[in-house]
Amino acid sequence: MFPLRRSTKDSSVDWPALLSLLEDDDRRAAVSRIAPSEGRESYLTALRRIETAQSQATLAAGRRLHTASKLIDRPTIAVSGMLNSGKTSLVSSFLSEAGQRRTLRGTSNRHGTHRFVLWLPQSWRSDVELWSLLITRIGDSLGNAPEELSLDPDIAAEQYNNRDGDASLLSVPLLGTDPGLDEVGVGLLDCPDIVSDEEFGLGSPEQRRELLGRAATLCSAFLIVTGAESSRDTTLADLLRIASDLMPGVPRMLAVNKVRPRQTPDQVHETFAPLVQKYGVGTLYAAYDFDVPSSRPFIPAFGDQHPQRDAISAQESDLQREDDPDPLPVFFSVSEDPDSNPPAAIDEDRLLQALPSKLDRGVLFSQLHQALRINLEDAVWNQGLESIRRDADQSFEKTRQCQQVLLDSALEYFAHRxxxxxxxxxxxxxxxxxxxxxxxxxxxxxxxxxxxxxxxxxxxxxxxxxxxxxxxxxxxxxxxxxxxxxxxxxxxxxxxxxxxxxxxxxxxxxxxxxxxxxxxxxxxxxxxxxxxxxxxxxxxxxxxxxxxxxxxxxxxxxxxxxxxxxxxxxxxxxxxxxxxxxxxxxxxxxxxxxxxxxxxxxxxxxxxxxxxxxxxxxxxxxxxxxxxxxxxxxxxxxxxxxxxxxxxxxxxxxxxxxxxARPDPPMDVRVGNVDVTLPPSRIASGEPPERMVSLYRVRDEFIAELKRLLPRPTGASKRVGGSPAESGVMR
Structure with a gap:
């Protein structure tokens, strides 16, 4: 069901040993400081100087990978999707009645989800050590410790909707537990949409995209909910790309909600097939619009235990009370074969409700572990080290420019032209x-x-x-x-x-x-x-x-x-x-x-x-x-x-x-038609002045040790030595 893209290399990473390297400011230091005074900086010290947020993200990525094995039996599925696509309704279908009342569903902005809400099995609280680990992982991912979701439905609705209009709360996840998830044994991360207007003061689409990418590192699988009319929507493609790029190898599923009866399941499959193939979607689900009476043949029902069946019957007989909960969508996996889809009978294990029981925890963990390793590689090599290298390059280029200005000025006196x-x-x-x-x-x-x-x-x-x-x-x-x-x-x-x-x-x-x-x-x-x-x-x-x-x-x-x-x-x-x-x-x-x-x-x-x-x-x-x-x-x-x-x-x-900093190696001067290299200065340098251009260099010794502890990502740049910008500036 979920293809596993296995790596040919050993995926194990000794995080404590790697962390020791990243903190080393001595023999294995990442950076040599040449000016204003000679010294060395560790990888993390240099990164904090350049980009504090990236240093924190690197540490969080390492901790997530290091602790992932302890949570092998506690997978979490991210539920994201389009505006008003029914994300929370899908999450609610796994919760108890009490849990459903604590969710917020509806099509108006007042009923929208404007916070990340993590639903976990209530039984997970009993293991204090693992629960603490979960809380830490949540904080590492979104940058803030979670806030408890109130047991009072009215207060919970206000939290869900962020009715105070505080955009900063977008990065503070809500945490709720529910006994309805005990049986399935998975957590569900209810994510806000990424298209809401910034004018509501609830976070810009760009901020929501960034946070969604960070939240994705919590999850062992990605479920994206969309409407039947959104197959060509660029936002849907963005969501699938985020899931594909940020957590490669993690299973991705697409759930199409509110399908109208005029579109048969096999037509749904045909419509979304290009996206499924392009972004490696493992399973395509569909749920028909229960507000349309003619949808009933396409809504699977298995006995009286499914409230959706009762909801349809009550709706059709006009006996449903106003205070009854809204009916919940019934998602089933769509087959390319028309005869294998409703209204024909299907097996119960094709329902989305059956997904948790079919999840192979070992396979999920392997995929999650590989994705977290790739995230750590990206954080250390492509983000952190490139920031450090770019800063060193800029310091060399800045120093070279300063030296050139001073040389050109000196030549106004020392050059006979x-x-x-x-x-x-x-x-x-x-x-x-x-x-x-x-x-x-x-x-x-x-x-x-x-x-x-x-x-x-x-x-x-x-x-x-x-x-x-x-x-x-x-x-x-x-x-x-x-x-x-x-x-x-x-x-x-x-x-x-x-x-x-x-x-x-x-x-x-x-x-x-x-x-x-x-x-x-x-x-x-x-x-x-x-x-x-x-x-x-x-x-x-x-x-x-x-x-x-x-x-x-x-x-x-x-x-x-x-x-x-x-x-x-x-x-x-x-x-x-x-x-x-x-x-x-x-x-x-x-x-x-x-x-x-x-x-x-x-x-x-x-x-x-x-x-x-x-x-x-x-x-x-x-x-x-x-x-x-x-x-x-x-x-x-x-x-x-x-x-x-x-x-x-x-x-x-x-x-x-x-x-x-003095030029080292010395600079060249063109005299006549010949480039003449100036000799090293014989005048001893004194104490550096109070204000001086900083000059840094990435150390080859650090690169070699980093390659040993965290081999470079496949397809990454092979640049490991000094920068071309260093030529003619300092040796």
Whole structure:
């Protein structure tokens, strides 16, 4: 009667062991937290951070599967259906007269069922342990502990109908027991329809669909009630799909109520056959409309014990009293063969009333257990883990975007570009350390003609002393000082190099989308926008970054390669080459170096210069030397290696101060037609700032252990490793 779709794999799941894995925040933790501080998170901790409701649903799914075996002899059938289809009437047909009076039947909204009502055999209360387990399962499924259905029919009717209009009560099930169910030994879940209007304040159709799906996990079988005219109704298809998708393998039955005599049982079978086949319905039932006298031949009757037969007789003889209960529908299984259906005689076991006695508890449990396992797999893998993975992917993507904004902003200073925007070369941070190296190398390798007019005393040769002394040694004459001032103006105007100072850098960060991407800096600790105070949120961290880079940049050029490159360049310079100012090449170079060192003196420590060696030579008026240096691959390599290191260090410091994880593996920069990978930063990272972009990663160790304890659902995505979003962000 109920086909069992058996799984080829072992369906047993060790829930305590699986729960231990989901709670582990150490060796088997699900998530590595990379930023703001390194650490690990358990599966459940991460899921609570991302989606609290899903973490609760995962735990509930595990508990349902773990406790299912204890309820093998206590199956429950869900009775759902269309609006005014007679769901409660069908449920009432299994109850005692006292239980029937506690139900609510009718076609008006005042008589509608607007709560989930679970009817259980009264005898089940005697087993305290199992009863407590049942109550827990009900709460796990719908999210709230059940409310007792009143023994007073009037109060019970108000509860059924939710006449207080409290939509939140939709998720609080009513629980009633009845001795009429003791003999059949099954529970019945009377479900509200899923099409009632939200305007009544009794829950939207979407909310009802969601709750129906959650309630379905309580049940070992699904019985859907519909009217004869609803074969093409999309709502009926939705109900069947919910039953099929959420509880796969659990038996599904379709009961067609209020069939008119003009439609014979075999025609009913033909009409609903497409739905039966599409959604795997095991049995199709039909009940004819007892309000139509000509329906009587199609209503089976077996002796006087069936009140429906008496109800028809009383109705036909006009002897039925007004206070008698309404007659109840008589459902029977429909056969494709016309001769096997009423008005021909049928066996009593074809009645829906006989269903509980025919249920194979072992088969039902096997199907329910398999469905609950699939639900747990879906909750853990497809819902929970995907939420965690999606959150990790988003954190990597967010971090990558932030890093790209900061790199693009840094390149506005560290990249020497053509007019079209192509990067020709990377610029050096012209620190005092670099200037001293350049001065010493150019002085030590300069030919006699280049030194004319330059006093190379021992102090300069050793390149020692403070910055002030160094500047005076580089610009000893009034002519050289005037030249240095002129060159300094060229650097400050942006004609050569890039002058890095906080205000300009902030403007570049904002121009490259920093206000949109670096949103974690948008609010201050008291949750007010920094921009409301007239101060950019980037001001303080950018100032710290520039100052820190100036202090911690210890990058130097390779002395041997530098001397070789400078000596080669000197050898190719014309002997009598002079410049317009009357300075020799070496004097002009020293004036340029002095101009660079004057910039932080004039503008403060938060102003530094990034310029390539060809730009420095051009600023000195040594255009031939500039062209020669730029054209020689060997000389270019000397400075580009250091420039890449400085750019990587500056980017790392920007990331540190603006609350972004450092790039790991390092990012690429396109120079000319080649993608150049930046080296790892040599500047040590400090304490993470108060506001920082979080960065998470799903751990492969957790995935491997999860596969062992809860094998991945058949047909699920095979994605188990790191996300593509992680590339270029963090290793």
């Amino acid at each position: 053509k007019i079209g925007g192509e990067v020709i070369e990377l610029r050096l941070h012209q620190s005092e350390r670099i200037i001293r190296q350049l001065s010493e190398s150019f002085a030590a390798t300069a030919p006699w003609y280049a030194r004319w007019g330059v006093r190379l005393n021992a102090t300069l040769r050793r390149v020692v002393g403070g910055a002030g002394d160094f500047i005076r040694n580089l610009t000893p004459t009034a002519v050289s000082r005037r030249a240095a001032d002129d060159i300094k103006g060229r650097f400050r105007s942006g004609e050569y190099g890039g002058l890095i100072e906080p205000t300009g850098l902030i403007n570049e960060i904002e121009r490259h989308g920093g206000t949109t991407v670096l949103t974690h800096l948008a609010e201050t600790s008291d949750h007010t926008s920094a921009s409301e105070d007239g101060v950019s949120a980037f001001r303080e961290p950018v100032e710290r970054a520039v100052l820190r880079f100036e202090q911690d940049d210890f990058t130097t050029l390779d002395p041997r390669r530098l001397d070789t490159a400078v000596r080669q360049m000197w050898s190719e310079v014309p002997v009598h080459r002079k410049i317009a100012t009357g300075l020799t090449p070496l004097a002009a170079l020293f004036a340029t170096f002095g101009a660079v060192l004057m910039i932080p003196v004039d503008l403060g420590a938060n102003a530094i210069l990034a310029a390539s060696i060809p730009e420095m030579l051009a600023a000195a008026g040594l255009t031939i030397m500039s062209t020669m240096w730029a054209a020689n691959r060997g000389t270019q390599d000397v400075s580009q290696q250091a420039a890449r290191q400085q750019l990587a260090d500056f980017l790392a410091v920007l990331c540190d101060e603006l609350g972004v």
